[in-house]
Amino acid sequence: VRPLSYARATDAGAAIALVAGHPEGAFLAGGTTEVDLTRQDVLRPGLLVDINRLPLDGVEDLPGGGLRIGALARMSDVAQAPAVVARFPVISQALLAGASAQLRNMASMGGNLCQRVRCSYFRDVASPCNKREPGSGCPAMDGMNRGHAILGGSGTCIATHPSDVAVALVAVDAVVHTRGPDGERAIGIDDFFLLPGDTPEREHPLDPRRADHCDRGPCASGGVPLGVPEVP
Amino acid sequence: VYLKFRDRQSYEFALASVAAAIRVEDGTVAEVRLALGGVGTKPWRARRAEAGLLGRPADEASFAGGRPAGTSPGHAEAAERVQGRASAAGDRAGSEHADGRRCAMSGYIGQDVPRVEGPAKVTGSARYSGEVTLPDLAYAEIVGATVASGQVTVDQHDGSRARPTG
Numbered sequence: 001v002r003p004l005s006y007a008r009a010t011d012a013g014a015a016i017a018l019v020a021g022h023p024e025g026a027f028l029a030g031g032t033t034e035v036d037l038t039r040q041d042v043l044r045p046g047l048l049v050d051i052n053r054l055p056l057d058g059v060e061d062l063p064g065g066g067l068r069i070g071a072l073a074r075m076s077d078v079a080q081a082p083a084v085v086a087r088f089p090v091i092s093q094a095l096l097a098g099a100s101a102q103l104r105n106m107a108s109m110g111g112n113l114c115q116r117v118r119c120s121y122f123r124d125v126a127s128p129c130n131k132r133e134p135g136s137g138c139p140a141m142d143g144m145n146r147g148h149a150i151l152g153g154s155g156t157c158i159a160t161h162p163s164d165v166a167v168a169l170v171a172v173d174a175v176v177h178t179r180g181p182d183g184e185r186a187i188g189i190d191d192f193f194l195l196p197g198d199t200p201e202r203e204h205p206l207d208p209r210r211a212d213h214c215d216r217g218p219c220a221s222g223g224v225p226l227g228v229p230e231v232p
Numbered sequence: 233v234y235l236k237f238r239d240r241q242s243y244e245f246a247l248a249s250v251a252a253a254i255r256v257e258d259g260t261v262a263e264v265r266l267a268l269g270g271v272g273t274k275p276w277r278a279r280r281a282e283a284g285l286l287g288r289p290a291d292e293a294s295f296a297g298g299r300p301a302g303t304s305p306g307h308a309e310a311a312e313r314v315q316g317r318a319s320a321a322g323d324r325a326g327s328e329h330a331d332g333r334r335c336a337m338s339g340y341i342g343q344d345v346p347r348v349e350g351p352a353k354v355t356g357s358a359r360y361s362g363e364v365t366l367p368d369l370a371y372a373e374i375v376g377a378t379v380a381s382g383q384v385t386v387d388q389h390d391g392s393r394a395r396p397t398g
Contacts, residue, residue: 151273
């Protein structure tokens with residue numbers, strides 16, 4: 001493992017400033033993917049800013065029947081939250097269909113949306129990968145691609161987005177709230193995920209220089225509030 | 233409802249999945265949301281399928297037609313099947329299986345597959361490795377260190393050195 005620094009943030013503003021101020025800064029939430037990828041040299045953060053103590057782990061009711069799910073709420077907590085089970089069972093079911101019990105206890109909702117692809121070439125630093133090293137090529141095109149995408153791919157990348165709960169959130173028209181050095185943004189979940197196109201390294205509509213850029217770790221977000229439930 | 237089709241039933245990513253929410257009024261689809269997982273480079277909202285279902289009778293024929301058009305076989309077929317299942321029943325799990333051509337395990341997923349060693353194990357006739365006895369068999373036990381990162385300063389292994397090795 002290459003040397004990296006670690007800092008624990010006590011408030012969101014400080015966390016954003018720390019990550020924004022470091023050329024290789026990244027947020028650390030549940031760490032269930034980020035730590036693996038760092039060990040494998042796929043991600044190379046120079047500074048990990050631990051945001052686990054920020055008060056962003058709630059599931060709150062919104063006027064009108066919606067929910068606001070904190071970016072640091074754990075998958076297991078959201079899956080069991082009475083309001084989620086009662087009003088958005090699709091979200092609860094999708095969460096429970098993903099990962100394992102141990103991982104769901106650790107993994108955050110923000111990190112889930114921002115998790116990296118499971119393409120074996122992305123995760124193998126000995127292989128070229130346009131997402132990891134733009135312009136280096138994509139062995140998945142003619143390689144092991146059984147689980148790869150048939151919709152939305154480009155000549156540069158056909159990796160599938162791995163999240164289950166993101167699919168449910170897309171079905172209920174969730175809105176992702178992010179916070180960066182320039183303030184807060186609300187992004188419709190369908191727009192929160194970018195198609196690979198010619199820039200497969202960009203997975204979310206966030207400026208890479210901004211601290212809320214998800215490629216650098218879970219968003220230091222104000223939460224993931226859902227839209228008004230118009231479905232049973 | 234969220235349905236997920238995968239190679240094994242736990243700790244595995246989706247080959248195809250669907251999140252479906254449907255409101256039926258007087259037997260007619262009054263509102264429908266469909267999103268597909270495992271088949272796209274991003275979570276895939278199936279708006280065309282939604283439009284095709286809206287206002288239609290909530291029956292098998294409508295749901296069979298509410299498929300994403302213009303996609304290739306294999307994965308797409310799995311997605312269609314999963315979507316069809318979700319639409320038609322929601323919880324009619326287990327009886328019908330996606331069988332996309334790229335899914336080698338599809339003939340076995342969800343099926344009762346006899347285990348080769350099953351009968352021997354349940355009748356007690358199976359032989360486990362611990363029950364195998366060979367001539368001059370030596371037994372070893374691993375003793376964990378009580379001190380982390382320690383160094384062995386006293387050699388107390390003369391007894392074990394006298395035992396046969398290999």
